[in-house]
Amino acid sequence: MSKFVVKHVAVLGAGVMGAQIAAHLANAGVPVTLFDLAAPEGDRNGIVKKALAGLRKLEPAPLAGAARLALIEPANYDDHLDRLRGCDLVIEAIAERMDWKTALYERIAPYVAPGAIVASNTSGLSIDALAHALPASLRDRFCGIHFFNPPRYMRLVEIIATPHTQPAVLDQLETWLTSKLGKGVIRALDTPNFVANRIGVFSILAAMHHTARLGLGFDEVDALTGPKIGRPKSATYRTADVVGLDTLAHVVGTMEKNLPDDPWHRYFTLPDWLSALIAKGALGQKSGAGVYRKQ
Ligand code: NAD
Numbered sequence: 001m002s003k004f005v006v007k008h009v010a011v012l013g014a015g016v017m018g019a020q021i022a023a024h025l026a027n028a029g030v031p032v033t034l035f036d037l038a039a040p041e042g043d044r045n046g047i048v049k050k051a052l053a054g055l056r057k058l059e060p061a062p063l064a065g066a067a068r069l070a071l072i073e074p075a076n077y078d079d080h081l082d083r084l085r086g087c088d089l090v091i092e093a094i095a096e097r098m099d100w101k102t103a104l105y106e107r108i109a110p111y112v113a114p115g116a117i118v119a120s121n122t123s124g125l126s127i128d129a130l131a132h133a134l135p136a137s138l139r140d141r142f143c144g145i146h147f148f149n150p151p152r153y154m155r156l157v158e159i160i161a162t163p164h165t166q167p168a169v170l171d172q173l174e175t176w177l178t179s180k181l182g183k184g185v186i187r188a189l190d191t192p193n194f195v196a197n198r199i200g201v202f203s204i205l206a207a208m209h210h211t212a213r214l215g216l217g218f219d220e221v222d223a224l225t226g227p228k229i230g231r232p233k234s235a236t237y238r239t240a241d242v243v244g245l246d247t248l249a250h251v252v253g254t255m256e257k258n259l260p261d262d263p264w265h266r267y268f269t270l271p272d273w274l275s276a277l278i279a280k281g282a283l284g285q286k287s288g289a290g291v292y293r294k295q
Pocket of ligand 1: 013015016017018036037092096097100147148149242243247
């Protein structure tokens with residue numbers, strides 16, 4: 001297997017995950033160019049800069065020290081796509097929408113360096129369907145790379161191949177993720193929500209279902225699914241706020257749409273009150289209001 005040297009990473013999307021993945025890489029001394037949409041007025045890298053400033057408010061801390069920020073270069077797709085040519089790894093972490101991801105892949109493809117690996121941090125969209133938005137020349141170096149939130153602290157990364165992915169690509173990524181970032185890597189099949197979210201999101205939905213059935217409070221359910229059973233954090237409603245309620249809805253939608261014969265299919269839906277929060281823009285921690293701080 002040829003050695004995969006990662007000198008510079010592009011992270012596409014400076015949201016909840018993209019900004020924290022960039023910080024995690026910077027902590028490990030890896031230079032990153034962090035892309036997001038161009039802000040329409042003023043500083044065109046404003047979305048990325050705001051996201052980086054927001055990292056300071058997160059608990060637990062995503063950055064090992066303020067100096068690490070210097071390793072993260074802000075960029076936007078309109079002005080800076082050329083910078084992709086200098087990246088050996090491109091990690092896409094934009095919103096969980098197949099149409100938005102595939103449109104972005106078509107846009108970036110001409111700028112990706114030959115030999116670079118392109119990988120999606122999707123929570124559970126079909127990696128093979130995403131691959132088809134890339135030209136055949138890039139498809140064999142494309143796969144899923146699913147970090148968990150918060151990426152600095154969560155050890156697991158799922159990597160997912162398509163029928164086109166060269167086996168060496170997964171070997172190279174696994175070696176890099178374990179040796180450079182200290183991750184525990186599992187190779188998941190390209191099934192809806194892969195392994196961890198298929199189980200984890202279902203357990204969140206089950207807890208939400210029983211909240212209403214048993215007339216429990218959010219705090220009670222968080223305690224019961226968190227510290228009371230030995231998990232360090234509250235694992236249902238606070239987790240939903242940290243993940244982002246819109247992202248959770250997309251991930252639940254992936255199961256609802258793609259697993260029609262699953263015996264638990266009727267539970268693959270969010271409570272109406274949670275959908276109503278999303279509709280009014282209360283998306284959890286990232287919007288400042290969610291389950292716990294209502295608008
Ligand atoms: P987010 O909503 O916090 O951020 C999404 C980013 O996508 C934003 O910065 C936004 O500007 C950008 N964006 C929106 N529309 C776009 C478009 N049309 N083109 C380009 N960029 C666009 O989302 P997130 O929580 O960071 O999730 C990003 C990815 O990571 C998703 O695929 C999600 O499923 C996955 N993921 C999320 C979590 C989590 O806990 N939030 C965990 C693991 C994986």
